[in-house]
Amino acid sequence: MRRSPKVFPEERLIACCIYNYTPVRSAPFATLRMSTAPNSYVQRLLPLRMPRVCLALTADDPSDLLEKAESVVRDNPFLELRLDYLPKPGLALPKIKQFMEMNPHAVVIATCRRAVSGGKFKGAIPAQLELLGKAAAAGCQMVDLELQTAAKCKPEQLQKLRTRAALVLSFHDFRGTKKLEETLAAMRKYPADFYKVVSTATTLYDNVTMMKFLEKESDRHSLVGLCMGEQGIVSRVLGVRAGSAFTFAAVNPQERTAPGQVTAQELRNVYRIDQVDAATRVYGVAGDPVAHSLSPVIMNTAMRRENVNAVYVALHAKSLKDLLACVRDVPIHGLSITMPYKQTILEHLDNTDTHTSKIGACNTVVRAQDGKLYGFNTDTAGVVRPLEQRLGIENARVLVLGAGGAARAAVFGLKERGAEVFILNRTAETGQKLARQAKARTVKRADLKKLTFDVIINATPVGMKNPKESPLQESEINAKYVFEMIYDPAETQLIRLARARGAQIIPGIEMFVQQAARQFEIWTGKPAPWDDMLRAVTVALQDRNSVAANKSK
Numbered sequence: 001m002r003r004s005p006k007v008f009p010e011e012r013l014i015a016c017c018i019y020n021y022t023p024v025r026s027a028p029f030a031t032l033r034m035s036t037a038p039n040s041y042v043q044r045l046l047p048l049r050m051p052r053v054c055l056a057l058t059a060d061d062p063s064d065l066l067e068k069a070e071s072v073v074r075d076n077p078f079l080e081l082r083l084d085y086l087p088k089p090g091l092a093l094p095k096i097k098q099f100m101e102m103n104p105h106a107v108v109i110a111t112c113r114r115a116v117s118g119g120k121f122k123g124a125i126p127a128q129l130e131l132l133g134k135a136a137a138a139g140c141q142m143v144d145l146e147l148q149t150a151a152k153c154k155p156e157q158l159q160k161l162r163t164r165a166a167l168v169l170s171f172h173d174f175r176g177t178k179k180l181e182e183t184l185a186a187m188r189k190y191p192a193d194f195y196k197v198v199s200t201a202t203t204l205y206d207n208v209t210m211m212k213f214l215e216k217e218s219d220r221h222s223l224v225g226l227c228m229g230e231q232g233i234v235s236r237v238l239g240v241r242a243g244s245a246f247t248f249a250a251v252n253p254q255e256r257t258a259p260g261q262v263t264a265q266e267l268r269n270v271y272r273i274d275q276v277d278a279a280t281r282v283y284g285v286a287g288d289p290v291a292h293s294l295s296p297v298i299m300n301t302a303m304r305r306e307n308v309n310a311v312y313v314a315l316h317a318k319s320l321k322d323l324l325a326c327v328r329d330v331p332i333h334g335l336s337i338t339m340p341y342k343q344t345i346l347e348h349l350d351n352t353d354t355h356t357s358k359i360g361a362c363n364t365v366v367r368a369q370d371g372k373l374y375g376f377n378t379d380t381a382g383v384v385r386p387l388e389q390r391l392g393i394e395n396a397r398v399l400v401l402g403a404g405g406a407a408r409a410a411v412f413g414l415k416e417r418g419a420e421v422f423i424l425n426r427t428a429e430t431g432q433k434l435a436r437q438a439k440a441r442t443v444k445r446a447d448l449k450k451l452t453f454d455v456i457i458n459a460t461p462v463g464m465k466n467p468k469e470s471p472l473q474e475s476e477i478n479a480k481y482v483f484e485m486i487y488d489p490a491e492t493q494l495i496r497l498a499r500a501r502g503a504q505i506i507p508g509i510e511m512f513v514q515q516a517a518r519q520f521e522i523w524t525g526k527p528a529p530w531d532d533m534l535r536a537v538t539v540a541l542q543d544r545n546s547v548a549a550n551k552s553k
């Protein structure tokens with residue numbers, strides 16, 4: 001149903017959001033319970049020394065596997081050794097024993113998942129049980145066994161496994177997130193120390209289903225729960241907050257053992273998983289796609305720097321309906337909205353400020369205590385702040401290339417600050433419409449060589465995909481400053497041409513940082529540490545580009 005949102009000035013609306021803030025509803029911590037009385041001191045001691053992140057390790061060869069374990073165990077004392085990835089897993093056992101003796105602080109899960117259950121081990125069940133038993137004898141404190149195998153074992157066989165190690169009974173659904181309670185009920189027929197329920201997220205809401213399941217059941221059982229898949233990342237970060245005893249991570253993006261697995265470094269450094277607790281506020285960037293968004297890096301940096309107990313995640317929503325259902329059921333405090341929902345989200349908001357309504361696009365949502373959604377547009381701050389740092393905006397002559405969402409934010413923001421704004425757009429009518437709405441002027445491309453500006457802003461994607469393309473030719477660039485909104489690549493053809501013309505460059509990364517800084521201020525009421533944010537996003541972009549360059553070698 002279409003609702004017309006109420007409209008307030010930005011400052012009044014922000015005050016309303018911030019001062020109404022209360023911490024999130026508490027969720028239970030992961031307290032660990034055994035399904036039956038602990039049968040050895042190992043199981044009793046385990047919960048006391050369990051880190052939150054278990055690093056899953058794979059290799060083609062036992063020496064490589066254990067060398068890998070050795071190289072990471074200092075920073076990652078909780079490891080899963082995927083024996084099923086080895087052609088002859090039995091050959092790893094003496095090396096595991098040695099490793100466990102040398103690293104008494106390590107907690108290790110031995111997994112030898114059968115191919116029929118989604119693993120790589122082609123042997124029969126007796127061979128699997130024998131390997132796991134030997135891994136436990138070699139010192140692994142935990143062994144993972146799939147429900148499918150357990151269902152075919154005699155109770156004594158399972159009991160025997162548990163005499164030496166804690167049993168993680170696991171179930172993986174590679175297709176969806178369904179019937180989690182029924183799955184747990186089926187698993188509960190087999191006594192185990194941890195029940196690991198892993199599903200696949202095909203919607204954002206599947207994460208909510210998983211987290212509700214964990215909140216409900218983790219009071220009674222020691223659970224590990226998460227959703228696989230790119231849409232399941234939220235459950236990997238927030239699952240421990242909802243009651244998962246721990247979660248799994250990869251050593252690096254190339255060595256994931258499950259789709260959507262995040263690296264341990266990312267979980268710790270970006271998402272600060274070790275600090276996530278019941279009072280942690282949740283924020284996120286919502287869009288389709290969002291996998292490559294730099295918003296989690298920049299926002300989590302700001303939250304950490306300013307000691308805000310919050311985590312910011314990527315929410316891959318394939319539909320607005322899915323996103324809104326998720327926002328209703330997870331206590332999300334704020335959202336960055338990106339393509340393709342910047343316009344369509346507006347009709348679902350309870351309030352927007354006048355400026356956002358004029359632009360017709362929202363990139364920032366705040367959820368107030370009463371559950372109402374308030375919308376803002378901080379792209380304007382992303383344009384205005386870098387300009388203010390360099391020149392007086394009042395009466396400045398600014399040419400905006402484009403008439404889409406980012407151009408609209410720039411045009412309205414600059415007009416409000418007294419600039420003389422000119423618009424040039426590929427589709428003339430769209431440019432003329434924006435000029436009428438904002439009381440700006442349009443220019444014809446043929447006249448550009450004769451005109452001079454203080455600033456030219458590129459608000460088109462020209463130059464993003466094709467590094468040789470530029471929205472203007474060198475002779476058309478008659479301005480003191482050229483503001484390139486594109487930030488990846490950092491150096492576009494327009495920037496090269498503008499430099500050759502003697503213009504000063506305002507890079508798109510400044511807009512990205514300043515729009516994020518304004519979001520941070522709206523959400524927290526604190527000044528944003530924009531210099532730290534700039535540093536974090538610059539490093540992340542450099543890392544990304546060097547990985548891409550290595551790949552193409």
Ligand code: NAP
Pocket residue numbers: 379382401402403404405406407425426427430458459460461462464471485486487508509511512513515
């Ligand atoms: P949008 O709503 O899709 O608008 C795109 C605009 O570019 C439209 O006016 C379109 O003209 C024009 N355009 C598209 N392709 C063109 C071409 N080949 N030649 C000439 N004009 C073309 O996109 P947006 O959200 O405004 O984003 C625009 C750019 O700003 C993107 O590159 C985006 O990455 C960047 N941006 C950067 C930041 C930041 O933080 N740095 C923030 C927001 C956006 P028509 O009307 O003719 O289709």
